[in-house]
Amino acid sequence: MSAAAAAKKNIFGVIAEFPNARALYEAAERVRDKGFKFWDVHSPFPIHGMNKAMGLKKSPLGYIIFCGGLTGFLTAIALEFIPSAYLYPLIVHGKPVNLFTVPAFFPIMFELTVLISAFTAFFGTFIMNRLPRLHHPLFDYDEFKRFSNDAFFLVIESGDPNFSEIDTRDFLEGIGGNEVVLLYEND
């Protein structure tokens, strides 16, 4: 392994700062068109239309949540009908447990559908975002802390096939990035 390859292995990526949301948006379009795959933009708030500028697909989370909701719905059916119809048939007001009494079981079906969907949405978003992850190379770069205040960053990771220590830096500077800095892995 050459010295250059060893050095490259430790590089996390290149970070560039942009002055505002619009500059970041336009830079993202350029990075997308250049064919980069492992990169991201960091902003204090979600920027409207940024998915398009980055060429990202819609989050598939909605379909996962639907499955969660279905699980909740089926759980409620099992939870209600197994005890009410088999384990402990409860005759209240002389009403039988049959298809005609199904509406009285709806509220709990609805509530459990919502409950499990909400859990899926909550945990799903963090799992898909690979969070919690308290330790990340970006956090070693002190300037990055301002992303949660008012700064806009674009990061191209070294894992990208198009990544090159020199060219990627020049490219980011060329599209208006300020403070272009190489970041290293923190291990």
Place this chain on the structure above:
Amino acid sequence: MADTPVTTFENRMPRRPLVLNNRSMAWISELISGICENKAPRWWWVTIAITASIAGIGGSCILYLLFTGVGVWGNNIPVAWAWDITNFVFWIGIGHAGTLISAILFLTRQKWRTSINRAAEAMTLFAVICAGIFPAIHVGRIWMVWFLAPVPNPNWIWPNFRSPLLWDVFAVSTYFTVSVLFWFLGLVPDLGTMRDRAKGRISRFVYGLLALGWRGGNRQWNHYEMAYMVLAGLSTPLVLSVHSTVSFDFATSILPGWHTTIFPPYFVAGAIFGGFAMVLTLMLPARELFKLHDVFTWDHIDVMCKILLLTGSIVGYAYSMELFVAYYSGNAFERFAFINRYFGPYWWASWTMFACNVVMPQLMWVRAFRRNLVTVFFVSMCANAGMWFERFVIFVISLHRDFLPSSWRMYYPTWVDVCTFVGTFGIFLTLFLLFIRFLPMVAMSEVKGVLPDADPHFHPPVAHDDETAKEAHA
């Protein structure tokens, strides 16, 4: 940037700014995080000392009740549900405004919600906590409360899944859980801000842990926004279902005054009315004390007053419709229930309810009253009181004189009733004070997102001659 202005629709008819005085993003972070970072003001210590003492009194009353029995309350037969359920429905109703602001106004793209949604959602959680106390303690033998849950037990007894009371258990517990998840999801980016600003070791550790390593990458925002939208979409029918289910506890019975189909929408409207009043009650002082004037503007207060007016009028329609139906039904018991409501021994409660909930909000037709702190605060205090009286009227007055005159009986609260209710205000306010001290009370990331320069197309685009930009803007 010296761009030449171009004539767009926005230029000809500008929107009213949601944040005044062209405040920057850094200014917002500084203002909101500063509330938690600066030394606690003296009024905060004084207020929390008072509210925590009141909460302590409430807690002692609850312990006294549990060790002695429900006889320490004024409840009797036929008034088996009195202040306990009145307080339960009062508190759960207050919660509804928070979910309305965070979910329904999100789906309807009401961007002004960003200034108040965090505090309103926190208020929801604390109100539901206060609400949850009452059903748990009113069963008397609290060690039996697990019977509410459908768990296998040696007696092979299962709950009746067709009972509105069990629906209520599921509705309220789901509502609380989903509200917590929604609230925390919204907090994560702001906890990231708190983490990145934190100076002290403890605060850096705690905020760092809670922020879960949030990096604000667009690949993260993509999933985050989807989850946020779906949670808003789930919370919307949920919040409407919760107070509908609460109203089923009454509407599915045969008691005159309870047995009406109008209850679910009427309860939901009342809940939103009472909740918005509570949001105003909490946020108007907070606005003055923390100098939030540029974030929580008169325009915000104005629209909230209009919601008070709308929901107050819906409630007024429901009160009137109940009277009309009582007359039109020709049912002697139904008619008596409503004559007794307004002219019986508790007439003062009904008229207080009507004045506070229907008459007072009509002041909000006048713009000058919507933009005056005194009138806004007065009307919201009226609504707070009026909505408590509404529940008292519906539950106690309907119960105390039912079908058989031989079982009629008056209800009088005991000191334990009063102290427990006041105590829940102590719990509620203490939790709220802790919240504003330790967590950002305005959703910073969301407010930044509605600033004009948050829009990636804010500045008129400079000449786009390269193909990529044309493609993206096509």
